[in-house]
Amino acid sequence: MYGDLGNKLVQDAKRIRNLENLPAYKTETVRTVTREVRDLDRDVNAILAATNGSFEPSSNPATATTLLVNHLCIRRNKRCLLAYHRTRTDKMEEMVWRGTDMEQATQNAGEADESSSMSPEEEEYVRQFGDLLAAYKGQWTDIDLTGSLEPPRDLFIDVRVLKDAGEIQTEYGTINLTKNSQFYVRQGDVERLIAQGYLQKLH
Template sequence: MYGETALKLIRDCRRNPDHPSPYQEDSVRAVIAEIKLLFNEVHLLINEYAADGDQPPPPIAAAVAMHSLAVKRSKRCLLAYHNHRVKIIKELVWTVGSIPPETKLRCSPGEIELSVQYRNALMAYRSEFLDLDLTAAPVPPGDVFVEVRVVKDCGEILTESGTIRLAKGTQHYVRRTDVEQFITQGYLKHVE
C-alpha cells in the first residue's frame, strides 16, 4: 500500500521524541522511489489525455488525484522525519556543544555534517558574546549548591574550592556552576 513506509518513519519519530533512532536510510530510499513511481504514473496519465485535448474519464481523474495526494503525503512525511531529526541535532549541539558519540552512530553522514556546520556557526555567533553564556538556563537557579549523582565516570575536576573526584555511583554536594556542564552532557544527574 502506498504511504506505508512513510508512515513507519513518522511512527519512528513518535517513538523517539527526544533522541534520534538509527537513521532509516533504506526506508527513506523506498519512499523516494515510491514518490518517483507515482509521479511518473501521474505524468503518463496526464500526458495521455492532454495530447488529445480530451478530459480524462472519471476513473482516470480519480487515479490521478489519488496518486497526486499520495505523492504529497509521502513528501510531507519525509520532510517531517528529517525536520524532527534536525531539531534534535540542533538542540544537542546548542546544549551539549556537539553530538555525543553514541548518538553520532545513529546519524546519517549528512546529519553529522549538519552538526559540524551548525556547531561552527554557533561558535561564531557565541564568540560575539564573550561575557554571556548562551547555553545557561534562562531561569536563574534556585540554589547555589546542588546534590549530584555521577552517572558516568568523569575523573577529577578542578573547582573553585579544590579538586573533586567524580567516580561513577558517587554523590556530591557541589556548586551548581562547577558541574552545570557535566549535568547538561549527562555525566551527572541532579538529585532532587
C-alpha cells in the same frame, strides 16, 4: 499500499521526540518512499502524455480520479519525508545546543561496529551547526547560553560524579571530578556536566 511506509516514518518521528538519544536513520525506508514518489510521478506523466494535452476530467472521471489519487499520494509522502527529517533535525540541534556528547548519543545500540545512527548528511549538518553555535556563543564568552532558563532554587547544590570528568575550573578553585565522589558546588559551574550525564544532582 501507497503511503504505508510514509506513515511508518511519521510514527518513528513521534517516537524520536520522547527519546533521549537519536535512533538509527531509516535509510531504506526513506529510499523506498522517495522511489514511490518518483514512480507515482512517472505514472501521472505517462497518463497525461497519452492524452496529448487535451485531457478533460469531466469526460473521463476514472482517469481524473487516478490522477487525483496519485497526486495526493505524492504530496502525502513528501510531507511524511519532511516531517521525519524535520523532527530528526530538531532533535540533533537540541542535542548540540545542550552540549550532548554526540558520538556517544548517536551510536547504534547493540551493534558491534558501534556505527553512528546518523546519516552522513546528518553528521555534516551537526558539524556545521556546532561550528555556527560555537561562533554564536563566542560573542558572549562570559555567558553560558546553553544554561537553563529556569532560575535556580539554590545557588549551591550537592552532586555525585557518575563518570570521570577530570578537572574543572570554578570561581572558587579547581575541582577534580573522579567517579563516585561528591561535591557541594555552584550550580552554574556544573549545569553542562549534569546535562551531559557526568554528574547527578542530589536532592
